[in-house]
Amino acid sequence: MNLRIRNNLKFLFLIFSGLLFSQIISFFEILNSNKELFLKSKALLNETYFFFTPSHGVSDSLLKYSTAFFGSISITFTSGIFLTFSGLLAALIYIKSIKKNFLLSLLIFLYLILIFFLKSLFFFAAVPALIFFLTIKLKPELKTDLNFIFTVILIFASGFLYKGEAIFSDIRDKVLLNNKAGIIINNFYYNYTMYPAELIKPLNAKKLKLCKLTGFNNNEKKRLEKILLNLNFFTVKKKSPHIDLYLEKNNNKLQLISSGKKFYIENTFSKKIFNEIIEKISYKTDSKLFFRKITIAGLFMLPFLFLYFIWFSLKTLFSYFLSYNKASFFSSILLLITIIYFFSPILYTPEINRINLSQKINSPKKLIRLQALKYAFSNKIYIENLSNHLDSDFIPEISWAILNLKVKTSDDLNIIFKKTKSKYINIRYKAYQKIGGVSGIFEKQVYKFLKQNYPNIKNWYVQWYAYTYTKKIIH
Template sequence: MSLPHRKNCFSLLRQNGYPFLCLLSGLLAAQIIATAQVYLSNADLHDGLKLIRSAGYLTIPNQHIMNRLQEFGPAFYGGLFFTLSLGASLSMLALGISWIWIRIFSAKRWFLSVLLIPWALFLLLINLHGFSPFSSAYILLVPIIVFRTAWKLMPGAPPRRRWAFKVIHPLLIILLTLLWALQTEGNLFMSLRDNLLLTSTPGEKLNDFYYRYTFYPAEVFKTLNQKTLKTCRITVSENADMKEALEKKLLENDYLPVENTAQVDLTLLKEGDEILLQQHGKTVVKTTIPDFPAMGAIRLKEFSRKTDRYGSFRKCVFFSLFTGLPAMGYLFLYLLIRTFSGTFLKPEASSVMAPILCFCVGVILLITVTPPNLKGMPDKTLNEMLESRNGRERITALKRVLGKRVEISDYRAYEGILKSPHIADRYWLTKTLAYSHNPETLTDLLSLLDDPSPNVVSMAYWALGLRGDRSATGEILKRLPNSKDWYNQWYAYNALRNLGWTQTKQ
């Protein structure tokens, strides 16, 4: 390689590579905050589970997961969920605004003063239902760090290009966004998982990683109503019958009464003819003594809603999951193509080639995850698709069987799919067994509890809960203490509740 060409390569890396470093700085800041946030949440959960266990109740997650709640690993890996969602969105937004500030407004200070207004409003929105230090830290620190990095690294403006070269990139982005927006059949994440991740060994490992660690960050911003188990204290000691009635209603909603003086999620206090639902000594909901046993579930949902501090934060995270992470992935791919193509193409040609290739990758990915349309498909065609060698056709047919809630064991392909080496096949077959009325399929469903894939095992528990056969209760209870997968335990516990089982002190 000649020296001039080597200089050109270094120049391209500096010209196109600064966004990598800017975004990396924002992601690192977000990861530090997220790790601390998940670690403290895990510690709180550990203390709550110890309280529940000491009271004699079944704990979810079990002892295997409890032992890991105080380790650094789950906090770090769980923190990636917030880093790659909210952290990615904030970093992309900060990079875009810093580009506008430096390139268009020539880094004028008044622009930053104007920017403080929406920034302060965003911070206020995040803390609308109560101050959250970690939520505030994301909003405050990540943009500042990205801005500072961009200020130091962003090079001067490149030479002016003709207008045609300027519009092709935004036009292709808009077109690609519209194409993806039109993909409304089913769950997009499930389609990506079934048709992309579960079709290769690295994809399976990434899928397992996600489900292994996703519950740790989820615990950070769940409402009380969304949490599996909650602790409570009943202070109605003078009336044993009333206390028993209140305890029964609380157990039905997974609020577990404990006799400890430690901090609990809910305190029920009798004051005159009223029952006060309190948290941290503050009355949140008031109800009457006759009302609570009859309307307890509604009052507890109201209590959960009024004590939720993370509503705005939760919405931002989920919105970021659909916007920030895909946008960052697109930008990284664009910059990679633009940098390497610039070593042998002229700048204008490179600026056209990069978005076209990114557009092609986006379309190919869309085609890969979009299932065929089965509306109006006759049963004969459905039967043929279940026997197809094409995995996408089999999965789509299984989804149709699930939607119609027909007997899956009546199809010729049933036995073959039950033993399929493909996880997605077994996953969707397991879901169809929830609506099977053939007694023999119960044995198959129980055998799927030993499937090597946690996704399949979880759906086996889900299906057992929906079938309503209470004879499965003992099998589920026997397996719960030995499970090492939080995701499976959550589905197993919900299956028990669907089968009519409730917590009792052991």
């Protein structure tokens, strides 16, 4: 076997081993997190005065092994990637180092300091350690291919310089939701990444939080419950081992207890003060900051890994009938052309203004219609007839048409109600967002619809989106 190919296969084996080990560990992490979410959901649903919660229709699915398995994939391909490459890089530095004893001592020292400050010790300690020792055993040679590096830098630099952070939403709307394979990836994201995210969120960002009040009279409880509900804390009357915040009245002070830590504020009903103290508590009790940091780092590494896999496959294929340098060059060129072809819609943004809006919104090109609908929504421009857009086969176009629809009659409202039953997740959650903005004479009709349909929502993200936008109606 060609030495270069054998060396590359070593790297692929190391990466695969790291991801597999990450998947196994994160599966059990998510399984435990899901169990806690389930018990918290049940504790909340047992409170009969809560008719609408962010966990009405999804709590039972949290105990399934398949839910934990697919949810852990999101951890594997973010944090797992970062930890795998951290162990790989540390080992490569060690192999190349002249003063191996000193470097090994330094790496062990830094390693021990790192895990000392972490609570998920096994996950963060085991993955890089395994890859470190596997890499030392296999001793792969790191050979930089400038063709690939130049190609990747060119692709990402041009994209981010042109679009900035908006590139992520454009990838979803213009690339993923523009083809069947992309829709599958999009659905996987919305089905299996929302609840695992609860594992690494600080207190103020968690979707489902329980609070127990002690020492308050009925009037004080009602006022506090309203304040806390705006911060997404559900006050429960019954005892539960999964309470996120205990709030006790102690003379003229309020004592707040979270994760065993106590905080004190003056006896108050100020929304501003409660916002500030919850932010402080969240910061002081946050044990998952590092977890989130490496998750984000891994998320940014994922596209590079995906591109490398494509490039490596092309290069291996070309190397059967071309020299190594030519195979590397042509695979890089082909990769660049392919990426430009698929991502060219992102780089193209038509100029839309109030003068040409009516023309653009009826364009035969769906991406131009989409951009026109976004422009109309952001500038609060009323569109008279949206029927063609609502009946489109392009998911983002339907979603933005829903947001642009002005509810003037019961028929308009029924159109939105119907869209909440769409087979597409993106359309469903946008429909609930629109329902949350309905007011006036239609509120009773909306409340009746929500009471009948809200508990039956089976998607975690859609139910949370629905709750967020409609809680002022349902509570």
